[in-house]
Amino acid sequence: MIAVGDRRLSGTLNLADVREAARRRLPRGIFEFIDRGAEDDDALANNREAFRRIRLRPRVLVDVSGRSAATTLFGRPQAMPLAIAPTGAAGLVWFEGELELARAAAAAEVPFTLATRSLASIESVAEAAAGGTLWFQLYVWAECALSYALVERAERAGFHALVVTVDVPVTPNREYNRRNGFSLPFMPSGRALLDMARHPRWLVGTMGRYLATTGMPRYENQPGQRRQRITQGEPAVRSMRSDDLTWDDIRELRRRWPRTLIVKGLLRAEDALRAVECGADAVVVSNHGGRCLDSAVAPIDALPEIADAVGHRAVVLMDGGVRRGGDIVKALALGASAVLAGRPTLYGTAIGGRAGAAHVLDLLRAEMLTVMAQLGCRSIADIGPDLVHPGTAPGRRTMTSAAANPALASA
Numbered sequence: 320m321i322a323v324g325d326r327r328l329s330g331t332l333n334l335a336d337v338r339e340a341a342r343r344r345l346p347r348g349i350f351e352f353i354d355r356g357a358e359d360d361d362a363l364a365n366n367r368e369a370f371r372r373i374r375l376r377p378r379v380l381v382d383v384s385g386r387s388a389a390t391t392l393f394g395r396p397q398a399m400p401l402a403i404a405p406t407g408a409a410g411l412v413w414f415e416g417e418l419e420l421a422r423a424a425a426a427a428e429v430p431f432t433l434a435t436r437s438l439a440s441i442e443s444v445a446e447a448a449a450g451g452t453l454w455f456q457l458y459v460w461a462e463c464a465l466s467y468a469l470v471e472r473a474e475r476a477g478f479h480a481l482v483v484t485v486d487v488p489v490t491p492n493r494e495y496n497r498r499n500g501f502s503l504p505f506m507p508s509g510r511a512l513l514d515m516a517r518h519p520r521w522l523v524g525t526m527g528r529y530l531a532t533t534g535m536p537r538y539e540n541q542p543g544q545r546r547q548r549i550t551q552g553e554p555a556v557r558s559m560r561s562d563d564l565t566w567d568d569i570r571e572l573r574r575r576w577p578r579t580l581i582v583k584g585l586l587r588a589e590d591a592l593r594a595v596e597c598g599a600d601a602v603v604v605s606n607h608g609g610r611c612l613d614s615a616v617a618p619i620d621a622l623p624e625i626a627d628a629v630g631h632r633a634v635v636l637m638d639g640g641v642r643r644g645g646d647i648v649k650a651l652a653l654g655a656s657a658v659l660a661g662r663p664t665l666y667g668t669a670i671g672g673r674a675g676a677a678h679v680l681d682l683l684r685a686e687m688l689t690v691m692a693q694l695g696c697r698s699i700a701d702i703g704p705d706l707v708h709p710g711t712a713p714g715r716r717t718m719t720s721a722a723a724n725p726a727l728a729s730a
């Protein structure tokens with residue numbers, strides 16, 4: 320499997336190439352499930368457009384020979400200011416993809432976030448990526464006690480941070496899944512089965528390996544009777560409480576979780592401040608990769624206002640649309656301490672498992688170092704708002720240097 324992956328990797332020079340290779344390997348239903356957004360894909364497209372609009376002003380004649388993208392987040396060193404976003408989809412695109420992706424993240428010295436609804440258990444990821452930085456993403460169930468049990472499992476397994484996602488109050492409208500006959504849990508329609516049959520490398524290499532070894536994959540972190548195989552009914556989805564989640568739930572989770580608490584899915588300064596008041600150590604400025612509210616503002620556009628409002632009180636992270644190393648530099652210049660990437664490493668995992676994910680992380684880091692050199696930045700601390708051309712900046716930032724950023728200290 321890896322040999323095939325390696326051959327495919329060598330021809331992919333950037334994220335667009337990796338995405339295209341993933342598109343060819345995956346059944347259409349699965350590719351569109353990971354690649355597309357919601358409704359008309361407006362938020363998805365705008366996440367990229369918003370990055371493109373930002374223009375940078377290089378500093379010249381700076382000795383950048385010893386440049387480094389290394390940083391420290393929540394007191395733990397990492398090789399670059401990026402973390403793998405929770406998606407729960409890596410196990411769909413590659414056999415045991417979640418474990419492969421977690422191993423790639425640990426080797427690349429960046430945090431990996433395991434999603435509640437993933438096909439790998441909290442404990443198996445902790446074992447596979449021992450020594451790496453692990454975050455656990457939580458969707459809160461209707462029966463809170465079950466969610467709290469999950470939080471305790473993550474704590475026992477040594478996860479470093481809890482990421483509470485707050486931007487999915489209802490199931491988003493994604494018509495393409497219905498058109499493709501694709502659903503989670505899997506309830507293969509005639510169209511979906513034909514789609515799979517047309518992609519034999521995925522059918523044999525991913526689904527075939529599951530069926531030959533562990534059987535149809537399961538949502539391994541669903542408690543008790545909800546730990547069902549991905550072909551089984553709806554209860555796992557229905558039991559997901561999200562439309563009555565409030566700030567009280569964040570306070571309660573703060574009380575229960577002793578380590579870093581991150582609230583993910585905010586686009587307004589007052590919500591970020593509220594999260595901090597409830598005890599969050601960090602917020603993720605995010606529109607869920609454009610997968611929920613299709614007219615949501617791009618996170619990179621919302622970032623400066625939120626970073627200014629939060630100031631030193633908490634760490635500000637962002638995600639949505641990061642496809643080049645230069646995008647990471649833009650996010651840092653506009654107030655983020657690091658970015659999360661969702662689809663990029665899913666595309667990578669889809670074409671080469673661990674090696675594919677590692678390849679994507681290498682590409683992003685190399686691109687980031689190139690842009691840092693072109694901008695006259697030796698280190699992350701040199702990346703500040705002055706690099707952004709004022710006419711193209713999405714909002715005002717008052718901080719003069721990323722060195723004033725709290726993420727560079729522990730939280």
Ligand SMILES: Cc1cc2nc3c(=O)[nH]c(=O)nc-3n(C[C@H](O)[C@H](O)[C@H](O)COP(=O)(O)O)c2cc1C
Nearest residue numbers: 353404405406408434484607608639640660661662
């Ligand atoms: C296939 C897929 C599944 C996702 N599942 C989750 C999830 O279970 N929980 C969550 O908080 N975010 C989820 N997200 C959103 C990501 O965590 C992240 O916010 C988003 O992918 C960032 O945008 P990007 O893909 O452009 O990097 C998912 C994203 C994708 C692409």
